Amino acid sequence: MTTGEVAMIEAQLKEDRARLEILQNMLKKSSSLTENMKERLTQFDDRLVRLKDQIMPVYDEMQVKIRAQTNGELAIKELDKVARYYCLREELDRTISNDVSSSVPEYIKNMKELSKAIKFFLDNNPNSNEVKKLKELFHTGLDNMCKEFEDLLKKKSRNVTIKEMSSDGEKLPIIPLLIPEAKQNLSLISKWVAENHVFVKKNYPPEVDFVRIICTNYVTVQKKYLREKLEMLANAEQLAIFANATPIMGRRVRNTEITRKGSKLSRDNVRRQSKRGHKRTPSDHSSIQTIKEDINVEQTAKSFTKVGNYFAQLIKSEYYQIQDLITPSLCERVFIDIVEPAMTHFEDEGMSLVKAAKEQIMNNNWVAVFPLIMLYQNLNKIKCSLISDDQLDFEAPPLAPISKLISVITTCVKETLDQFKCFVEDDAVKTSNVATDGTVHQLTSNVMSICGQLLAYEETVGTLLKGVQHQGTRKLPQSNIHRQMATYINGILKALEKNLESKSKVYDNKCLSALFLMNNYNYIRNNLKESEILTLLQDNHHDGVDLDARYIDWIHKQMEVYRLWYQPMIDVMAESNAGTVFRESDKLKDSQKDAIKTKFKVFNTTLEEQLRVQQKWAIPDPQFREWVREGNIEAIIFRYEDMCKRYEKVNFSSNNKKYIIYSTEDVEKTLTMFFDQKF
Numbered sequence: 001m002t003t004g005e006v007a008m009i010e011a012q013l014k015e016d017r018a019r020l021e022i023l024q025n026m027l028k029k030s031s032s033l034t035e036n037m038k039e040r041l042t043q044f045d046d047r048l049v050r051l052k053d054q055i056m057p058v059y060d061e062m063q064v065k066i067r068a069q070t071n072g073e074l075a076i077k078e079l080d081k082v083a084r085y086y087c088l089r090e091e092l093d094r095t096i097s098n099d100v101s102s103s104v105p106e107y108i109k110n111m112k113e114l115s116k117a118i119k120f121f122l123d124n125n126p127n128s129n130e131v132k133k134l135k136e137l138f139h140t141g142l143d144n145m146c147k148e149f150e151d152l153l154k155k156k157s158r159n160v161t162i163k164e165m166s167s168d169g170e171k172l173p174i175i176p177l178l179i180p181e182a183k184q185n186l187s188l189i190s191k192w193v194a195e196n197h198v199f200v201k202k203n204y205p206p207e208v209d210f211v212r213i214i215c216t217n218y219v220t221v222q223k224k225y226l227r228e229k230l231e232m233l234a235n236a237e238q239l240a241i242f243a244n245a246t247p248i249m250g251r252r253v254r255n256t257e258i259t260r261k262g263s264k265l266s267r268d269n270v271r272r273q274s275k276r277g278h279k280r281t282p283s284d285h286s287s288i289q290t291i292k293e294d295i296n297v298e299q300t301a302k303s304f305t306k307v308g309n310y311f312a313q314l315i316k317s318e319y320y321q322i323q324d325l326i327t328p329s330l331c332e333r334v335f336i337d338i339v340e341p342a343m344t345h346f347e348d349e350g351m352s353l354v355k356a357a358k359e360q361i362m363n364n365n366w367v368a369v370f371p372l373i374m375l376y377q378n379l380n381k382i383k384c385s386l387i388s389d390d391q392l393d394f395e396a397p398p399l400a401p402i403s404k405l406i407s408v409i410t411t412c413v414k415e416t417l418d419q420f421k422c423f424v425e426d427d428a429v430k431t432s433n434v435a436t437d438g439t440v441h442q443l444t445s446n447v448m449s450i451c452g453q454l455l456a457y458e459e460t461v462g463t464l465l466k467g468v469q470h471q472g473t474r475k476l477p478q479s480n481i482h483r484q485m486a487t488y489i490n491g492i493l494k495a496l497e498k499n500l501e502s503k504s505k506v507y508d509n510k511c512l513s514a515l516f517l518m519n520n521y522n523y524i525r526n527n528l529k530e531s532e533i534l535t536l537l538q539d540n541h542h543d544g545v546d547l548d549a550r551y552i553d554w555i556h557k558q559m560e561v562y563r564l565w566y567q568p569m570i571d572v573m574a575e576s577n578a579g580t581v582f583r584e585s586d587k588l589k590d591s592q593k594d595a596i597k598t599k600f601k602v603f604n605t606t607l608e609e610q611l612r613v614q615q616k617w618a619i620p621d622p623q624f625r626e627w628v629r630e631g632n633i634e635a636i637i638f639r640y641e642d643m644c645k646r647y648e649k650v651n652f653s654s655n656n657k658k659y660i661i662y663s664t665e666d667v668e669k670t671l672t673m674f675f676d677q678k679f
Contacts, residue, residue: 214326304349361416443496563635572598599643603640
């Protein structure tokens with residue numbers, strides 16, 4: 001080891017010894033501090049023990065005093081409560097005895113306090129005189145609440161207007177019948193009376209039943225409210241339903257038109273067409289009579305339908321209001337008691353309307369069935385809406401009358417449709433009502449008008465013909481409805497065709513008979529084309545024939561019969577044109593002259609006679625009238641022109657103009673005067 005290395009080791013050793021000495025000094029100081037802290041902590045612990053021994057007795061004594069104070073305060077509170085129970089009757093006597101109108105929540109709060117006082121005395125001193133007095137005051141309070149309930153119903157009902165009730169939607173709107181604040185107070189009263197029903201039943205005689213009083217008051221007031229609203233609505237619709245007026249069966253109103261406004265095939269249209277070509281004789285009247293009954297069934301049914309919609313909205317609104325104001329277990333009974341009288345009256349008026357319609361139908365006023373169909377639709381709509389929205393039972397009171405009325409209308413409409421078909425068939429034997437001018441028969445126009453209107457109610461009529469009533473939202477398939485309607489209308493048309501064939505035999509003149517059938521067939525064909533009836537029948541392949549082509553064929557066949565009137569003219573003109581051709585210089589024999597004279601006499605006489613006759617005949621359809629005239633002209637005018645050219649320069653008379661009276665233009669003009677009475 002070198003000297004340098006030894007020196008380094010010694011220096012390092014010296015340095016380490018110095019550090020060790022510092023650490024030893026620090027350890028001594030730390031030990032001294034630890035001893036001092038230990039001594040002080042021991043002294044503090046001794047002091048804490050001495051402090052505890054001094055404080056605990058004081059603390060225990062304080063706790064005893066606090067508990068004594070708390071018990072005292074509780075005792076004072078209970079004594080105050082008991083004392084207040086004894087004084088409560090005097091405090092609340094004036095408040096409870098007065099009416100409730102100032103503040104229903106405050107009044108109910110006082111009644112709660114009163115009920116607590118009664119329960120206290122019943123638990124602690126049931127035989128005391130105070131119990132009796134408190135019960136009397138509580139009874140007075142309940143009685144006042146029932147009176148307030150009735151007053152609120154009477155005074156705070158809303159004035160529901162027609163505008164507010166009108167609804168075109170599928171669902172019936174719920175209309176508030178009470179002012180919101182009043183409804184809230186009514187709900188508070190009703191709920192509180194219901195909550196205390198058990199208490200009242202336990203502490204009062206059996207005849208004291210304030211829940212029943214609430215329900216009775218509600219029924220009385222709302223029954224009157226419902227009646228008044230319906231009277232107002234009925235009066236607005238000028239209908240005697242629910243109003244203090246003569247029932248609808250006893251009123252006289254204006255006559256009902258044979259068809260609805262807007263109908264393409266109305267009786268008035270036929271009359272307007274007929275005016276140009278003829279005038280009806282007094283004996284020309286319809287086999288379906290004009291409605292001249294005591295009641296306008298259509299207008300009354302419309303009014304009845306509107307009132308029915310209003311009535312349904314009131315029923316629905318009342319139903320929901322009852323849920324908020326009446327004890328749930330009594331809601332159904334209250335609803336029945338309110339609605340049943342008005343519903344019964346509604347049913348009676350509906351039955352009266354059905355009876356009035358039946359009377360008119362019995363007089364062959366078949367259009368009276370359409371108001372019933374409209375009413376049937378509306379009642380079903382109301383029924384479906386109420387069932388879907390509110391799950392109301394229409395087979396039990398009070399809504400059963402609606403189902404009953406629907407059933408009666410269903411039977412009446414179905415029977416009417418069957419009777420109408422039989423009527424069209426049976427009317428074939430009635431020939432006294434055939435027009436003398438061969439125009440469209442009133443039966444034809446009315447039957448086609450009714451068929452067109454039936455098509456407007458296709459879904460309803462098809463369902464009724466099938467014999468199925470609407471049940472909720474279930475409906476027959478459209479194909480079934482189309483098939484039912486097509487079958488029914490096809491049967492009506494066949495019966496009408498048979499009827500017309502029979503009536504045509506009344507005419508002694510075959511040409512007029514043919515004209516009568518042509519007029520009617522043409523009218524039927526035009527109506528089938530203008531309406532959707534033709535499409536309906538063709539789509540359902542009835543008889544497997546083209547109806548339009550069938551009527552055209554029938555018209556052409558009758559046209560051949562009609563043309564028999566000018567056959568004598570055709571015959572003489574054909575003989576003339578096929579005979580010997582004479583020159584102006586030829587000298588004719590007397591027999592030849594007479595033959596030519598006879599030809600012109602036959603022509604002139606026939607033309608003049610037919611003008612006199614056919615000028616009184618009628619073709620109401622202008623286009624068809626022109627078609628018939630053109631056929632006459634085409635068949636006659638050219639033959640006549642040839643005959644005139646053949647003989648006008650032949651000396652068959654000293655004065656040819658005596659026999660050749662008419663020029664070609666005169667004949668054509670004469671033929672255009674057929675079916676036109678104005679000349």
